Amino acid sequence: MISAFIHKFSSPKSFVQITKTLYPLFIFTGLSMLIIGWTWGLLFAPPDAVQGNSYRIIFLHVPAVIFAELIYFFMALCALMHIVWRVRLAAYLIKSAAPIGAMITFIGLFSGSIWGIPTWGTWWQWDARITSTLILFIMYLGILTLHGSFSNLEKSDRLMSILVVIGVVNIPIIKKSVDWWSTLHQPASISVSGGSSIDPSMLYPLIISVIGLGFTLISLGILTSRSYILGREKNKKWVLDHV
Amino acid sequence: MLRLIKIESSKLFYKLKSWLGPMLIMILVLTAFPLSIDISQFDLEKFYFSIIVVSLLMTSFLATEGMFEEDFEDGSLEQEFLIEQDFYKVVLSKIFVYVCFIGVPIALIGAIFSVANGVAIESFVSVFLSLSLSNLLLFNLFAFGNALSINKGAMLGVLTSLPLALPVIILLGTAIRSIQYGNGFLEIISLMIGMGFLISAIMPLIISTALKTHID
Amino acid sequence: MKLISAQNISYKINEKMLFHNLSLEVYSGEGLHIKGGNGSGKSTLLKILLGITSLSKGLIEYKNQDLKISYLGHKNAIKNYLTPAQNLQLLFGNASLSNAFEWLEKLNLFQVQDELTANLSFGQQKKLALIRVLAQSSELIVLDEPFVGLDTAASDLLNSFFVQKLSEGTGLILTSHIQPSVECQVIELDKANA
Numbered sequence: 255m256i257s258a259f260i261h262k263f264s265s266p267k268s269f270v271q272i273t274k275t276l277y278p279l280f281i282f283t284g285l286s287m288l289i290i291g292w293t294w295g296l297l298f299a300p301p302d303a304v305q306g307n308s309y310r311i312i313f314l315h316v317p318a319v320i321f322a323e324l325i326y327f328f329m330a331l332c333a334l335m336h337i338v339w340r341v342r343l344a345a346y347l348i349k350s351a352a353p354i355g356a357m358i359t360f361i362g363l364f365s366g367s368i369w370g371i372p373t374w375g376t377w378w379q380w381d382a383r384i385t386s387t388l389i390l391f392i393m394y395l396g397i398l399t400l401h402g403s404f405s406n407l408e409k410s411d412r413l414m415s416i417l418v419v420i421g422v423v424n425i426p427i428i429k430k431s432v433d434w435w436s437t438l439h440q441p442a443s444i445s446v447s448g449g450s451s452i453d454p455s456m457l458y459p460l461i462i463s464v465i466g467l468g469f470t471l472i473s474l475g476i477l478t479s480r481s482y483i484l485g486r487e488k489n490k491k492w493v494l495d496h497v
Numbered sequence: 498m499l500r501l502i503k504i505e506s507s508k509l510f511y512k513l514k515s516w517l518g519p520m521l522i523m524i525l526v527l528t529a530f531p532l533s534i535d536i537s538q539f540d541l542e543k544f545y546f547s548i549i550v551v552s553l554l555m556t557s558f559l560a561t562e563g564m565f566e567e568d569f570e571d572g573s574l575e576q577e578f579l580i581e582q583d584f585y586k587v588v589l590s591k592i593f594v595y596v597c598f599i600g601v602p603i604a605l606i607g608a609i610f611s612v613a614n615g616v617a618i619e620s621f622v623s624v625f626l627s628l629s630l631s632n633l634l635l636f637n638l639f640a641f642g643n644a645l646s647i648n649k650g651a652m653l654g655v656l657t658s659l660p661l662a663l664p665v666i667i668l669l670g671t672a673i674r675s676i677q678y679g680n681g682f683l684e685i686i687s688l689m690i691g692m693g694f695l696i697s698a699i700m701p702l703i704i705s706t707a708l709k710t711h712i713d
Numbered sequence: 714m715k716l717i718s719a720q721n722i723s724y725k726i727n728e729k730m731l732f733h734n735l736s737l738e739v740y741s742g743e744g745l746h747i748k749g750g751n752g753s754g755k756s757t758l759l760k761i762l763l764g765i766t767s768l769s770k771g772l773i774e775y776k777n778q779d780l781k782i783s784y785l786g787h788k789n790a791i792k793n794y795l796t797p798a799q800n801l802q803l804l805f806g807n808a809s810l811s812n813a814f815e816w817l818e819k820l821n822l823f824q825v826q827d828e829l830t831a832n833l834s835f836g837q838q839k840k841l842a843l844i845r846v847l848a849q850s851s852e853l854i855v856l857d858e859p860f861v862g863l864d865t866a867a868s869d870l871l872n873s874f875f876v877q878k879l880s881e882g883t884g885l886i887l888t889s890h891i892q893p894s895v896e897c898q899v900i901e902l903d904k905a906n907a
Contacts, residue, residue: 389660396656403649407727412710413645416703417657420641489728504803511795572788575765576845579784582764713766 264341266483267492273476280476284469291463299456308372311365313460317467318362322390325355325471329397330422333415345411346486348418349401350479354471356394363387393421407486501590509598516599519560523603526552527610545614546673549607549628554666557632558655560599561639564591565708566648575712584705592640592701600632620676623686627672630689634665637700644707668692714741715776716853716884717762722771724754724761731757735771737900739853744875744885744895749902755888756787756857758902762886763855776852783851785859789842793831797822797841800830804845813848820844820867836862847874854878856887 295313302309329351332344366384367377378384397414404410452460487493509516530548568574577587608625612618642658668689675681718738724731731754739745749755760766762773763784791800801813817823820840825833830841839862846854860868872894875885879895887893 385663389663392656393660396653396660399653399656400645403646403653405727409710409713413707416707416710417645420703421660423661487728500806507799507803508792511792511799567792570788571792572786572790573792575760575786575788576784576790578765579763579782 260335260339260341264335264343266343266346266487267490269343270480270483270496273480277473277476277480280469281473284466284471284473287462287466288470289466291459291461291466295456295459295463299459300453302456305373308369309456311369312456313463315362315365315369316460317464318358318365319387320464321467321471322355322359322362322387324468325351325358326390326393326418326422329355329418333418336411336415337419342411343483345415346483347475347479348397348414349411350482351475352394352397352401354474354478356391356398358471359387359391359394363391397421498586498590501586502594505590505594506598509594515560516602519556519599520602520606522559523552523556523606526555527606531614546611546616546677547670549611550631550666550669550673553603553607553628553631553669554635554662556603557600557635558639558658558662560603561595561636561643562651562654563648564595564640564643566643569647569708569711574708578709578712584708585701588640588644588701588704588708589697592636592697595640596633596636600636601629604628604632616676623676623682624673626686627669627676627689630686630693631665631669631672633693634668634689634696635662637696638662638665641700641704641707644704644711647708647711714882715739715774716741716780717776717886718774719762720772720774722761722768722773724757724766725769726757732902735900739884739886741852741882741884742879744879744887744893744897746893746897746899747886747888747902748890748899749888753902755902759784759786759855759857759886759888780853781851782853782855783846783849784855785842785846786857789838790845791830791838791842793829795830796827797830797833798826800841801844805848809848809850813844816844816847817841819870836864836867839863840867843871851883853884853886856885856889858889859887860889860891860893 292313296310299310301307329348332341332347332351335341336344336348363384366387370377370379397417400417401410401414404413484493484497527548530545565574568577574584574587578584581587604625607628608621611624612621616624638661639654639658641661642654645657646653668685672682672685672689675685716739718736720736721734723733723735735758737745747755747758757766761768763782764773792803795803797817798814801810801817805813814823814826817826820843822837822840825837830838833841843859846856846859859871863871868891875893875895879885885895885897887897
């Protein structure tokens with residue numbers, strides 16, 4: 255029954271059709287929330303008691319690292335669907351999401367380095383969290399390189415899915431690293447349960463930036479996956495009708 | 498499975514550069530490092546261990562490079578598939594042989610060099626055990642990377658397997674620290690033994706799937 | 714006795730259909746000759762029949778799960794860094810090793826048995842690879858272009874091997890541009906695709 259449900263909603267054709275209407279909505283929401291969040295955070299939020307104005311990079315850095323991991327989780331879910339239920343769309347989505355994940359991880363690393371200079375006096379620190387994020391970036395590169403290495407695309411999809419599922423073990427290590435090793439990084443400031451140690455005047459623009467970036471990245475994903483799907487399925491009748 | 502171990506041992510034995518090469522590289526790096534620094538300036542004892550760990554990582558990677566490439570290229574993989582119907586036993590035998598013939602000797606070399614550079618002789622067994630177990634984990638993980646990249650070269654192998662290997666290195670570093678400071682070793686080594694069993698059992702399954710995808 | 718049957722099999726790769734709704738059967742003592750132009754999917758069909766490659770649609774049935782098949786494809790599955798003698802020792806257990814060395818002699822490879830396989834000629838390597846099939850007892854023999862690189866003497870040996878095996882009840886499936894001397898049912902892949 256699950257199999258039937260999945261196959262009903264996972265045809266590349268229906269994905270392309272549904273996203274046609276979703277895309278304008280997502281991009282508008284995403285960009286407007288980003289603009290609001292960043293304007294608020296960069297211009298109107300008060301300076302930090304300890305870090306002064308240099309903390310403002312968190313409005314880029316924190317959303318970036320959150321989505322660096324979330325995109326990988328999404329890819330792992332798709333990979334599982336591809337391996338278990340042979341859903342082709344899942345493989346297409348992994349291939350489209352990977353470059354976006356790589357890009358946002360790089361932005362996270364880069365913005366973290368910029369933040370490090372005024373805060374810790376160093377642009378790089380070999381602590382667990384930063385190193386794990388670097389490993390995540392390398393994993394994204396590995397996934398992209400792997401898929402591009404084989405001419406048989408179905409084989410590439412399958413191998414890529416295997417690699418993604420194996421690599422997902424790295425994500426909890428990133429999460430737990432702050433607890434496992436004593437590091438330079440501050441402990442997680444936002445937690446799901448209980449209060450956070452960030453002042454609301456900084457927290458709200460941060461949350462808005464996170465949501466805004468999320469929608470923007472989803473729109474980007476929709477754009478890339480639509481063109482990729484059309485390319486992969488180009489011999490199908492529905493593509494010829496669509497284009 | 499004994500048949501497979503015999504075959505893999507014979508193959509590895511005849512390919513001198515596959516097993517002798519990594520050992521010589523390990524010896525070379527461990528010898529070259531002290532020669533490249535001013536020993537009077539540094540306390541060699543304190544960080545020689547790190548050199549051993551890095552050399553171990555490098556030589557493990559080199560030793561497993563192209564592990565499945567030869568069998569894939571000359572059609573032996575297909576033949577094995579016809580006999581066994583899957584690759585689990587093939588992979589298990591291959592990794593077992595590699596660990597025995599290359600992994601353990603490399604760990605021994607590392608342990609000997611560590612004792613020669615300030616580690617107490619009583620810790621020799623602990624060091625050897627830590628290095629051997631790390632090699633077991635690394636060989637499994639690098640075999641996975643090689644199974645994915647099969648004949649596409651070292652770059653793909655590095656990108657796919659190094660992210661998986663680094664946590665093993667962190668684990669090894671923790672084990673070595675516990676040897677140096679004399680506490681917590683038993684816990685770490687138990688963790689490594691457990692992980693060793695788990696990964697040795699599961700990894701060949703995943704590698705088998707990857708290899709099947711290649712010959713498909 | 715039916716050794717292997719394929720029912721309505723189709724195979725697609727990179728969105729290109731290689732063959733569609735193909736059916737065939739091979740019985741004991743029967744030969745099947747698969748013909749077709751370059752790139753028509755002969756080697757792929759063999760691999761599908763062997764279960765190495767997964768088919769897109771259809772069903773393949775074997776006489777039983779333990780059907781003993783010997784196969785030689787385009788790749789020789791021999792180790793270039795070993796000698797022919799070492800290769801045979803790796804391939805065969807003690808029981809069939811003497812038979813394998815007999816074939817080594819029949820194929821004029823006895824003199825070069827201790828030379829590195831890498832130094833042998835293409836034809837000699839092919840002959841060595843064929844011993845895997847010649848010296849092994851099996852119920853079904855599957856060969857992909859077995860005559861390529863063989864001299865006349867070896868080709869004749871192979872043909873008489875086919876005759877003998879078919880009379881013993883072994884099944885045979887082969888692809889070849891050269892007509893084998895045994896009588897086989899024929900499948901033409903280019904025509905099957907149409």
